[in-house]
Amino acid sequence: MSTLTPDVTVDSRGAGCPGPLMDLIGKVKKADPGTVIELQTSDTGSKDDVPEWLDKAGHELLEIVEHDDYWSIYVRTTG
Amino acid sequence: MTQRIVIVGAGTGGSVLANRLADRLAPDIDAGDVEVTLVNESEMHVYKPIWLYVAFGKRDPEDGVRPVVDLVDPRVSLRFSRVEAIDAEEKRLALNGGDTLAYDYLVLATGARIVPDEVPGLQEAGHDFYSEEGAIALRDALADFTEGHLVLSVVGTPHMCPAAPLEFVFMADDWLRERGIRDQVDITYTYPIQRVHGKPTIAEWAAPRMDARDIRAETFFNVETVDAEAGVLKSLEGEELAYDLLVTIPPHDGVPMIREAGLGDDGWVAVDRTTLEATHADDVFALGDAADVPAPKAGSAAHYQASVVADRLTSLVHGQVPTATYDGKVVCFLEAGMDEATFVSFDYTHEPQLRPESRPVHWAKLAYNESYWLTARGLL
Numbered sequence: 001m002s003t004l005t006p007d008v009t010v011d012s013r014g015a016g017c018p019g020p021l022m023d024l025i026g027k028v029k030k031a032d033p034g035t036v037i038e039l040q041t042s043d044t045g046s047k048d049d050v051p052e053w054l055d056k057a058g059h060e061l062l063e064i065v066e067h068d069d070y071w072s073i074y075v076r077t078t079g
Numbered sequence: 080m081t082q083r084i085v086i087v088g089a090g091t092g093g094s095v096l097a098n099r100l101a102d103r104l105a106p107d108i109d110a111g112d113v114e115v116t117l118v119n120e121s122e123m124h125v126y127k128p129i130w131l132y133v134a135f136g137k138r139d140p141e142d143g144v145r146p147v148v149d150l151v152d153p154r155v156s157l158r159f160s161r162v163e164a165i166d167a168e169e170k171r172l173a174l175n176g177g178d179t180l181a182y183d184y185l186v187l188a189t190g191a192r193i194v195p196d197e198v199p200g201l202q203e204a205g206h207d208f209y210s211e212e213g214a215i216a217l218r219d220a221l222a223d224f225t226e227g228h229l230v231l232s233v234v235g236t237p238h239m240c241p242a243a244p245l246e247f248v249f250m251a252d253d254w255l256r257e258r259g260i261r262d263q264v265d266i267t268y269t270y271p272i273q274r275v276h277g278k279p280t281i282a283e284w285a286a287p288r289m290d291a292r293d294i295r296a297e298t299f300f301n302v303e304t305v306d307a308e309a310g311v312l313k314s315l316e317g318e319e320l321a322y323d324l325l326v327t328i329p330p331h332d333g334v335p336m337i338r339e340a341g342l343g344d345d346g347w348v349a350v351d352r353t354t355l356e357a358t359h360a361d362d363v364f365a366l367g368d369a370a371d372v373p374a375p376k377a378g379s380a381a382h383y384q385a386s387v388v389a390d391r392l393t394s395l396v397h398g399q400v401p402t403a404t405y406d407g408k409v410v411c412f413l414e415a416g417m418d419e420a421t422f423v424s425f426d427y428t429h430e431p432q433l434r435p436e437s438r439p440v441h442w443a444k445l446a447y448n449e450s451y452w453l454t455a456r457g458l459l
């Protein structure tokens with residue numbers, strides 16, 4: 001369990017690549033700077049794709065938490 | 080009591096479904112036990128894949144248009160009206176003009192629409208081949224374009240026909256070579272994620288071909304705004320890309336009444352991906368572009384889904400347990416230029432395998448475009 005409290009949770013469980021990443025990008029587009037977003041994904045590829053995109057786009061990866069059948073990827077948007 | 084099946088949308092999914100139901104349920108319809116109604120705002124059915132060819136002056140827009148009444152079995156009642164709202168609790172639709180239409184089973188085949196207004200500047204700056212007007216305007220712009228930077232930008236996913244952006248740049252490359260001006264034109268393709276297509280095997284097929292043809296790829300490029308005056312795309316990732324002729328795949332959305340009816344937050348109907356039954360309502364199905372399933376928004380998917388929904392509805396109206404399921408099957412052609420194509424088939428559990436492109440497959444695609452009307456009639 002994470003101690004982070006997200007402002008927005010994006011449930012992309014069940015969606016294959018690139019669904020979770022595109023769902024996250026859609027939310028980041030509309031979010032104010034400083035928003036904490038939790039992306040829930042059951043797609044293993046997301047663990048690599050999402051940090052790579054965050055690095056390129058300049059947003060902050062806070063934490064990746066593994067649950068029984070999905071991962072929560074916590075992100076903070078920057079300005 | 081007559082059991083009433085109402086289908087909203089007479090695109091590929093809705094038309095194939097209506098014809099399959101008319102075939103499967105003919106005795107029940109003739110006896111007055113079942114009624115199948117197809118509701119569509121327009122009296123015309125449009126075959127959208129033609130627009131890619133319109134852009135290169137190879138087809139006319141009217142080649143892709145036929146009256147719905149010519150495509151649908153006469154056992155199906157047609158109603159040309161706009162559906163304003165869905166009341167899934169009371170099982171009825173509100174039509175424009177104040178009429179209501181009650182149903183026992185509802186199928187939403189309302190498709191996808193483009194929403195370029197979601198990106199500032201896109202409407203003014205970008206051409207597209209995802210609308211008839213867009214394809215005609217792009218045809219004229221391409222005919223006048225003899226030098227400069229041509230950019231094809233995939234602005235939003237999911238979008239209709241995921242192969243089409245790749246097809247466009249491969250066709251443009253070939254078409255410009257045929258006109259003898261390829262060396263005066265730079266081509267760039269942008270895509271939102273870290274490869275050139277959502278499906279890894281398609282990306283692996285396309286990337287080396289793009290390199291070989293000098294088509295530049297910009298990945299992880301999510302368009303945030305377009306400066307039409309300066310001719311510059313600005314991305315969410317902080318990059319800028321100047322263009323002389325911009326062709327975009329605009330953002331897509333479902334129809335607002337899906338969201339308003341509580342059937343899906345993202346504009347697409349939330350469904351079980353195998354039964355295609357709505358998650359948030361009883362006796363409601365969705366198929367084709369309107370359905371939120373991990374399959375492409377493509378006529379091929381709608382076609383196979385329509386067969387599954389027809390089988391399930393036939394079982395239901397006969398008091399049987401429905402067993403037909405959709406496994407994500409899709410079969411798509413993919414143009415690799417003006418006279419070569421490949422094709423892919425895949426489903427929820429199998430990735431696409433691409434064959435080397437060839438002329439016969441290109442001709443098969445053109446032949447399918449001609450015979451599409453047999454698909455809409457439920458014959459192919």
